[in-house]
Amino acid sequence: MLLNQFLILAAVLFCIGVYGVISRRNGVLVLMSVELILNSVNINLVAFSAMTGTVSGQVFALFVIAVAAAEVGVGLAIVLAIFRTHRTVDIDHVDTMKG
């Protein structure tokens, strides 16, 4: 197997995630796209771990999973808070920082 096939798969997933983060209106879906990005990073880490024959990449993948769990927890809490104040999860409506 080539290293690049995993890396390019990860790159594709990453860009799809970026597309989702920018284009989706629903806050929950934005968070899901962020998960996509994090996962592509994990694929990279594990692929490099296999490439170099060390375990560090896998350890960091585990750390990323843990961070992702924390991120989803806080992110969903924020979405909930937005929903409570704005009665919607459409983040287009959250533009109080408009210049």
Place this chain on the structure above:
Amino acid sequence: MTGMLVAAATANADAPVYVAQNVAFGIIAAMMIYSAVRLVTTANVVHAASYLVMVLAGAAAQFILLGAEFVAITQVLVYIGAIVVLFLFGIMLTKSPMDAQEKASRDNWKVAAGVGVVMLGVLIYGLLDGFGRSKLPADLAPTRVETVSDAIFSSYLVPFEAISLLLLAAAIGAIVISKRD
């Protein structure tokens, strides 16, 4: 992806070619990309969550292909078992539309697509330029869980503790942010 497959198969004639793995990779990768695309385009939030499950499961399968079994299992347990459920709760609590009655994508999807394509181009160019045809080791034996745990609890003990603190802080933060006051 098929092109990559062919390239991999014909890359080095005398090296053993793991056709089965490459085929598996191709199938899983195709499924992942399809699910990911559907995830960011579907109007139905619950469908999006199930596509997310597909992508995550695919990633877990790729981890197994790469010999990282423990990470794969953790991926299934934590991501699919916990995080997706959390997402479903989030969808439920925010009363998101269960059917496609609201336009879920922004009008400026073209901007997003443009950014995505530019990024993909840069990334793929960089990857092909940087790693070209470097091959993974032929004998990808599964990593023993013991090795992973040894690394976590010796070399990476401090990051591990930091992560546990981060989780605690996140748990408290989530409670504080979302509590009714």
Place this chain on the structure above:
Amino acid sequence: MLEHAWIIPLIPAVSFVLILAIGKKLPRGGSEIGIASVAICFVLALAVGAGWVSRVNNPPVIEPGHELVLQGELGAAASERMAATAAEEGDQQATATEGAATGGDIADTDGEAEHHGTPPVQRSVSWLSNGGVDINAGFLIDGLATLMLIVVTFVSLLVHIFSTDYVAGDRRYTHFFAFLSLFTASMLFFVISDNTLQMIVGWELVGLCSFALIGHWWEEKANSDAALKAFLVNRVGDVGLLCGMIVLYFAAGRTFDTLTLNTLANAGEIRHLLLLVGSLSLMTAVMSKSGQFILHTWLPDAMAGPTPVSALIHAATMVVAGVYMIARLYGVFFNGLSIGTSNINIMAIIGAVTLIFGGLLAFVQSDIKKVLAYSTVSQLGYMVMALGVGAWTAGIFHLFTHAIFKACLFLGAGSLAHHIHSFEMKDDMGGLRKVMPWTYRTFMVATAALVAIPPFAGFWSKDEILVGAQQLGGDGGYPLMLVMGTLGAALTGAYMTRAIWYVFFGERRGASATHDMHENGPRIVIPLVLLAVGATFAGFTNIPNTGALSFVPDGLAMRFEHFVEPVGAYFPSAANGFGHPNFNIGIAIVSTLVGLAGVAGAYLWYWKGLGPQGITERNKFARAGYVVLDKKYGLDILYVDVIAGSVKGPIARAANWFHENVIDGVVDFVGTGLRDTGGWIYKYIDQGAIDTVVNSAGAAADGSGEVLRKTQTGKVQAYGAYFFLGAAVLAAILIVIAS
């Protein structure tokens, strides 16, 4: 017991938790737990002491194999762990082990009396390791640690007992005892640490306890201010501590182990520059924690805390943490500052300046605790100076005797003030000699020890410091330190005599006149008596048998040095220029006479100088004195003039002025300076120059802003798009540049 010394800090730590948890429900509010735990600790510390004495008397047989097992358990464990990664560190551990094992040979070739290298007891476990950094947790017992264990637990026990009476009925009685326990635990943890990281932890913990206890009565603003000041000034030093420890960590090839650090420093395997930088940084920490000039300002303010706290923390134990750290890392300091070969060095200078300034400032205080606080500053200066001239044993010996007699003085001050709740010597005390006989007697004994009148404890320790300054170091010794140390003796005698005059003689004034004064109960008197006994006899633990005292049998002389001073590769040896001074009858007599001259000067002033009548006709004298006391300020000038001649008055006032205006004032100055600068900048630069520029630029910005404003949509996803696009473009640029 030597093998299990780690239990000792654990007991008060458990006691701290217990007192907090259940103290309020107990009949005595938790104090019984505290006293019991400290009493157990004291007994265990004595057991450690007995174990250490027998270890010194029968040092373990020095055979390579056996000794390696005994001393090198850390080394073995460490090298096992490190074997895979760093072979060189294993070598260092081996060096340390080997060095300690061959300590005996060095002592023998040294020509010193029956010194055998007694290897310290070190046990440690791996606490954590991260990315090749191994951090151990362990303890180190040698003579120094044993001494500190005994001193801390002894004083702490007496202070606990004293406090049950002194703070009885306090609104935070339980809290007080909880923190006393925590302090004891932290201090014990600090003294038995075997690595610098653990020392930092203990160092900060004692600082925290000090903060909490100074601010015990935080409802009064002054008290919480004092607590904050203590904490903040100590933070300044802590920066130095961290820097120093980090420098040493890397200088010694990534180790926190104190024995290894010292061994490498003594063996000359660390570059001198690194040692110098490390020891200078650590000196900052010493200056803040041990109240050295110019970072001593927190210590007198810390007297806002309850008196038992002042006795325990701000006189006997915590403030000597800096001195202890120097002693513990003496190899580093000794070689870093070239103590053994120079005639002057920064540590000795700091100590000497501190002892003079502290002594002078003690003159102008009217609060007895402040007098004692400045006296503590001055005595800490003696200790640091002793270590600075290379008289290690003298410095530690002075630490030991000072802990005893200064605790006695502070507890005595607490006993005096227990009824009247005032420490004002001039306004609220006087004539307490008859009504509080036991406080008077113990206070006098402790004062005699402080003033260094033979044969009380302070005489022996101060004398050793002075002969150290005379005889150690490069050719000619440390003459400046000798002169300043001797002058300090006169100051000590004078200010203590003054304090005694105000407190115990003359007429009862203010609160003590109106209040029914009587001797305190046994829980206050017994600790005083025990400490006074200690102040009388502690000096005999280190009687020299050289010079004029050569008749003292070997078995009795220099016991303190014999048991406490380390011998081994981790301690400077004769090869590094370390030596031992000999008793010098001339210096002993001169320093005693100078001290007595200070006493006599003050005596003449107070008892004789102001009136024709002596002390027997106290009433008339006191009436005459009362007139003068009315004019307090004039008295101070006159008083200093008479004692020390016309020179010292201005100096003392200048010192006080310097203290109040410069040192305290630097802070104010910086603050007001910043404010004024800010105002000036606002007026001329901001309003004048910049505004016109801004106004014209504003017009331009207004137009362009209208355009750019549209990008500030407030929509996160637009920002996200900019971000990702920007990242992609930057990456593309990087690729182009790199290829």
